[in-house]
Amino acid sequence: MDIDYDDVTMAIIDGLVMTPTHCAYDGCTQDLQNARGGAFCAEHERSYGDKCRIRDCRGTKVANTQACQRHQPEWRKYKLDHSRSTLSGVRRMLQRPEELNAWQPGLRQNFQPHDNNENAEIPRKNYFGPGKFYCVETITKPCGVVVAWTKFDKSESPTKILNWLGSVYPTEESRPNYLCIDKGCQVLRTSIMNGTWDLWKRTSRITVDSYHYLNHCTSDYLCHKYCNPAPMNGSAPNLVITDVDKNGDEYLKCAFNTQACEQLNAWLGGFDSIVKRMKSGNFNWFLHSMLFYHTNQVIQKQEQKTKIQQIVGNDDDEGEEDEEMTPVGHWDDDD
Numbered sequence: 001m002d003i004d005y006d007d008v009t010m011a012i013i014d015g016l017v018m019t020p021t022h023c024a025y026d027g028c029t030q031d032l033q034n035a036r037g038g039a040f041c042a043e044h045e046r047s048y049g050d051k052c053r054i055r056d057c058r059g060t061k062v063a064n065t066q067a068c069q070r071h072q073p074e075w076r077k078y079k080l081d082h083s084r085s086t087l088s089g090v091r092r093m094l095q096r097p098e099e100l101n102a103w104q105p106g107l108r109q110n111f112q113p114h115d116n117n118e119n120a121e122i123p124r125k126n127y128f129g130p131g132k133f134y135c136v137e138t139i140t141k142p143c144g145v146v147v148a149w150t151k152f153d154k155s156e157s158p159t160k161i162l163n164w165l166g167s168v169y170p171t172e173e174s175r176p177n178y179l180c181i182d183k184g185c186q187v188l189r190t191s192i193m194n195g196t197w198d199l200w201k202r203t204s205r206i207t208v209d210s211y212h213y214l215n216h217c218t219s220d221y222l223c224h225k226y227c228n229p230a231p232m233n234g235s236a237p238n239l240v241i242t243d244v245d246k247n248g249d250e251y252l253k254c255a256f257n258t259q260a261c262e263q264l265n266a267w268l269g270g271f272d273s274i275v276k277r278m279k280s281g282n283f284n285w286f287l288h289s290m291l292f293y294h295t296n297q298v299i300q301k302q303e304q305k306t307k308i309q310q311i312v313g314n315d316d317d318e319g320e321e322d323e324e325m326t327p328v329g330h331w332d333d334d335d
Contacts, residue, residue: 008238010256011147012181013140013182016268016269017134018268018272019134020275022132022133023131024039024040024129028131030043039053039129053066053128054067055125057070066128071126078128134156135152135156136151137152138261138264140261140264144263144264146291149287158187162191172203175200175204178204179205180207181208183212185227189222207227207239210229210254241253268287
């Protein structure tokens with residue numbers, strides 16, 4: 001019986017917290033009219049005019065401020081919290097989010113872990129400053145080639161991930177066999193609950209990456225049962241392969257590099273100080289250019305690796321032919 005084998009494919013999805021700015025108005029992600037001190041896009045800048053930037057306030061702004069006379073204390077507090085002397089300690093604040101320092105009077109922020117599944121959005125109390133995107137989400141192949149990217153506002157929720165995957169892979173033929181997501185168990189649970197799993201299960205399986213699996217599987221039965229990136233019970237033989245070490249001994253290893261997105265994020269994180277003050281349009285151009293450059297570099301390295309393997313293979317073949325053609329000499333008894 002003839003058996004046709006197809007290549008098994010995987011797409012790795014992960015997000016990196018990056019915060020380019022956008023319009024502060026609820027639900028609007030347009031570019032700021034003024035990237036240096038502005039809070040609204042051109043449309044909402046016109047509609048708000050000289051009104052106080054406190055939410056639902058109808059008062060008129062005091063000259064050279066963004067608040068009416070009644071809300072001047074809130075405006076002064078905002079200016080103090082965002083002054084140069086206050087922001088000089090932001091790095092320490094991010095490293096120790098629960099610590100209160102004397103040079104940060106009353107400054108607080110809602111800290112959301114990147115893997116949190118919290119979808120509740122807390123409405124802004126004022127529009128003194130611009131809104132910010134939450135993270136950049138990327139789809140990467142195990143070799144490092146970037147397939148697609150987008151920006152998520154407010155949160156990295158499983159619903160947003162599923163909707164984006166549906167837009168990137170609209171047909172069954174385009175979908176990979178495996179989707180590796182750092183919060184794959186949450187995405188799988190959400191997909192089952194909202195009914196989209198009936199479409200995805202025909203072509204794909206959802207796993208978590210090897211790093212997050214160690215933290216998830218001990219307390220999450222669904223993750224342990226269905227999202228194992230390298231099951232040893234034979235349930236997913238395409239995810240585990242046999243290799244040979246330098247001593248010639250065989251060992252089992254993961255068939256795919258599930259840390260490809262983490263490696264990409266480590267590289268992208270170096271540009272955070274550059275992009276965090278960019279307008280959305282400039283950010284899109286810069287990030288797309290860098291990902292395009294990165295992908296070209298990965299492809300070139302893959303091509304070089306393939307050429308080297310071909311050269312080594314040809315040398316081995318020629319060596320075997322030479323051994324077959326070389327006559328074997330024997331000592332004569334007379335000698």
